[in-house]
Amino acid sequence: MSASTLPNATLTAAYEAMTPGSAALAAKARTLMPSGIAHDSRHFDPYPLYVQRALGPVKWDVDNNKYVDYFGGHGALILGHNHPAVMAAVHAALEQGTHFGACHEREVRWAELVTQMVPSAERVRFTSSGTEATLMALRLARAYTGRSKLVRFRGHFHGWHDHMTSGHTTHFDGTATSGVVEGVADNVLLCDPNDVAGITRIFNDHKDIAAVILEPTGANFGKMPILPSFLQVLRDLTKQAGTVLIFDEVVTGFRVSPGGAQAAVGITPDMTTLAKIVSGGLPGGAVVGRKDILDWLDFKVTKTAGKEKIAHPGTFNANPVSAAAGIATLEILAGTDACARANAYGETVRAKMNEVLEDEGLKWAVHGSYSGIHIYTNPEGADIVPSKFDAVSFIQRMIDKPRGEGVTGQVRMGLLVNGVDINSGPSGVISAMHGEEEMAITVDAFRATIRALKREGTVT
Numbered sequence: 001m002s003a004s005t006l007p008n009a010t011l012t013a014a015y016e017a018m019t020p021g022s023a024a025l026a027a028k029a030r031t032l033m034p035s036g037i038a039h040d041s042r043h044f045d046p047y048p049l050y051v052q053r054a055l056g057p058v059k060w061d062v063d064n065n066k067y068v069d070y071f072g073g074h075g076a077l078i079l080g081h082n083h084p085a086v087m088a089a090v091h092a093a094l095e096q097g098t099h100f101g102a103c104h105e106r107e108v109r110w111a112e113l114v115t116q117m118v119p120s121a122e123r124v125r126f127t128s129s130g131t132e133a134t135l136m137a138l139r140l141a142r143a144y145t146g147r148s149k150l151v152r153f154r155g156h157f158h159g160w161h162d163h164m165t166s167g168h169t170t171h172f173d174g175t176a177t178s179g180v181v182e183g184v185a186d187n188v189l190l191c192d193p194n195d196v197a198g199i200t201r202i203f204n205d206h207k208d209i210a211a212v213i214l215e216p217t218g219a220n221f222g223k224m225p226i227l228p229s230f231l232q233v234l235r236d237l238t239k240q241a242g243t244v245l246i247f248d249e250v251v252t253g254f255r256v257s258p259g260g261a262q263a264a265v266g267i268t269p270d271m272t273t274l275a276k277i278v279s280g281g282l283p284g285g286a287v288v289g290r291k292d293i294l295d296w297l298d299f300k301v302t303k304t305a306g307k308e309k310i311a312h313p314g315t316f317n318a319n320p321v322s323a324a325a326g327i328a329t330l331e332i333l334a335g336t337d338a339c340a341r342a343n344a345y346g347e348t349v350r351a352k353m354n355e356v357l358e359d360e361g362l363k364w365a366v367h368g369s370y371s372g373i374h375i376y377t378n379p380e381g382a383d384i385v386p387s388k389f390d391a392v393s394f395i396q397r398m399i400d401k402p403r404g405e406g407v408t409g410q411v412r413m414g415l416l417v418n419g420v421d422i423n424s425g426p427s428g429v430i431s432a433m434h435g436e437e438e439m440a441i442t443v444d445a446f447r448a449t450i451r452a453l454k455r456e457g458t459v460t
């Protein structure tokens with residue numbers, strides 16, 4: 001069933017008609033888990049979609065509806081779902097055991113690949129998630145510099161640990177979020193993206209900055225773009241101040257290019273955080289960077305230098321099954337044009353979706369870089385030409401009005417009932433397996449969604 005077979009139905013009614021299995025699971029889930037979910041991004045009215053299986057660029061829900069998938073495992077699946085080489089590697093690893101409580105050969109090959117591919121990676125420490133990777137990177141920076149302050153950018157996401165909660169979607173004044181002590185938040189300085197005067201002032205005013213951390217292509221994978229020239233300013237300022245520059249490449253790593261955003265823009269940070277693609281779609285992450293910084297995790301180096309080593313256990317660090325998936329994925333990315341294919345699809349689908357907006361006379365924009373898609377729903381009614389949209393000059397408005405109040409959920413709903421799953425940003429990530437067929441479905445679904453929203457009076 002799709003919206004086109006239900007021309008008079010509202011999008012919500014169409015969604016409810018096609019997803020009774022999801023509704024039933026959600027009703028039960030709400031009695032067991034807060035909001036019935038395991039990740040905030042799955043919060044969706046009237047209830048989230050329950051997915052049963054996936055293959056390449058598509059997935060099927062529990063009611064057997066098929067969707068072109070732009071969640072891509074939250075960005076982890078650049079090779080799409082169940083890539084045969086990755087699955088073979090995972091199955092082989094599973095046969096041998098899921099956890100040895102010991103070092104193993106795969107982690108050595110995995111670390112070797114990471115150091116070969118990521119320019120800043122002289123040393124690698126595996127973690128179990130991106131949140132753990134940024135937590136460790138910031139701790140390493142503080143230990144290495146002996147300083148306490150961290151600089152982050154409004155709108156950028158670095159996981160959910162205490163040091164990085166203010167300034168992502170709320171608390172843009174830097175005050176502590178629920179459950180975080182003020183003392184932790186007090187040590188984090190917030191700056192606006194691309195604000196050269198602002199970052200210069202921060203460096204003039206504070207001589208105790210341990211680290212600057214950012215998403216190198218901009219918040220939410222380029223939704224609020226960072227200018228390469230600003231990255232250079234950060235590289236110069238941090239170098240002068242003896243501050244550690246951290247690129248959070250949890251999304252962009254091995255996606256923007258096989259060497260991540262840093263290889264694409266030619267600016268090398270001191271440390272990089274990785275997750276998602278690094279472990280081939282299975283749980284995992286890594287903090288990588290200069291040897292003299294990661295040496296704070298080294299037993300012998302710290303002992304010889306008379307320094308207190310940073311402790312780092314972690315039950316699932318470098319898990320052998322994640323390692324197998326990571327190795328298989330990285331080898332493919334290093335040896336093929338997979339990243340470039342996903343990027344090319346991104347450029348074309350954004351252009352085609354903007355043509356739809358222009359045909360329909362709607363002043364929204366589809367924007368993004370590399371293999372990312374973002375839909376700007378223009379809550380303040382700015383005079384936008386979709387194909388000429390410059391997201392940089394809309395960053396402040398995106399921060400002030402992050403979600404276009406209700407419209408974005410309806411966009412997602414419209415796309416879902418027309419066979420496309422994109423998050424409520426509304427944003428999506430593309431895999432190297434997305435092709436002509438998915439492109440056509442996506443563009444048609446976008447047009448059908450806009451027409452349905454017009455019929456419903458949600459947009460004019």
Ligand SMILES: Cc1ncc(COP(=O)(O)O)c(C=O)c1O
Pocket residue numbers: 074129130131132134157158159160215248249250251275276285
């Ligand atoms: C840029 C960035 N950093 C860190 C994280 C946190 O990673 P994880 O969800 O693996 O903890 C994410 C997750 O989406 C992310 O996008």
